Amino acid sequence: MTESSFAKNLKEDRFETLLNNASAARVIARAVEGTIGPKGLDIMMVDSFGDVVVTNDGVTILKLMDVTHPVAHMIINTARAQQAEVGDGTTTATIIAGALIAEGAEQILKGVPVTKVITGINMGIERACELLNSLSYPVNTLHDQLLNNIAVIAGRGYRDLAxxxxxxxxxxxxxxxxxxxxKFSDAVVAKEFAESKVFSGVIINRQPVNRDMPSSITDAKILVVDDALKPDEVEGQALRTDAGFQHYLKSRGLFEANLNKCIELGINVIVVDSSIDDLAEQILSQAGIIVLQRVSGREIEKLCLHTGARKIKRNVLNSSMELINTYLGEAAQVITDEKLEHTYFLNGKGKEWVTLLIGASTEEVVDERERMAKDAAAAVQASIKGGIVPGGGAAEVWISRHLETMARDIEGMESQGILAAKEALLKPFCCMAANAGFNPLEKLAEVNAAQKNSNSAHYSFNSENGKITDMLTEGIVDPTLVKAYAFKAAGEVATAVLRINSVIKMRETNSNINGNILE
Incomplete structure (x- = not known):
């Protein structure tokens, strides 16, 4: 490729690329800035068919947004990673990432070398995580009142969910x-019209194959078939031959014998990954066995963990009864709820599993309550694992002041990257203050003064009245792991974006270049 033709493929020059990327990052961050904090509002998402989702959950908003810019996708993927790793803090990570890119771009446009800005940002984020850990307090008991406060905050104020x-x-x-x-958040299941409750067991989102099967069973003996429950298939053409028809009859007879073997073993619940055929349905129904078909793989995994069952393929049923028995699970009770169209497996003999059933009046409300409950569960688990820090933005204000001191003590242009990190970490605090109806700069000055005077990182503003107060005394805390991961994730995506020098359009696959077909 000649130099002139290569130049034609350059989409933008260096600074145009930087500004374009920073603009995309700001758009993504602004989409969720209004949702953060106890006074954050909801976003209504509408698709082309008029379906509506109303939420203030950061990762849900980002996943549903119609975006095409590659940098926007990078930030959205960062939020998804935050959700997958710690289950909460996606809005914080997105806002910090957008601010880091904007602040870093500003320094680069002033003439600070990109490598110096990136090095400074990395230094600032690393120091921020160290300071965050120094502020962390362990949670030593599940009965700590602060855990309930964390659940309330992450659950957006819903004390029933908490x-x-x-x-x-x-x-x-x-x-x-x-x-x-x-993952504690996996224990959350939301259902329309359900009564909210906590129980030891799992829910399978299926009912028995027909109404002749029992709706409840005590002392359940459970077989899980990771396959279709039907005889071996015989090709249509093979059936026209005598040998093929004899094979068909033999496989049907063997299959029927295997079903009777299950009955003799005392199996009274069979869960099938795929479908069952008419013969199996008839025999098992007459035997008073509950059969659930087309059960999702995720639900089967939960069921196996809780009941101690092990998945089998249907050919394992050809084995001895002693071998099949080793694959069975047990539960104290299996109950079908016809109204909610699901089945409970209660008090299994395997691993302890708790299900949090969340009910609501409509489908839209169910989805949002499920998201809130999952966020609360993830925040509680993160707090137990990694401790807590003062909430309300207090930790970020404290850390940012130390980063400013660090930047002054460092000789070299890396200090500008550290200052970019300092400003970015303050962004969530400023958004929370603005969402609560206060002047962010005024509240920032008040909180800084209170922290300096008391030499404590515990102080921030009360979102109800604006008064400066001790966050730990008020019970306003955040999980350390959630914040630490948000800092790191935001730093990683920001430095990756700032490293982009230019954007070049890729050729189409199988395109013809100079008469040669490239595959």
Missing amino acids: GLIIEGAQKLGTEMIKDKDY
């Missing part, structure tokens, strides 16, 4: 909550 979350956490116990492979 109560359910804390009750569920106490049922599970500290060991389970701290398990690195367990």
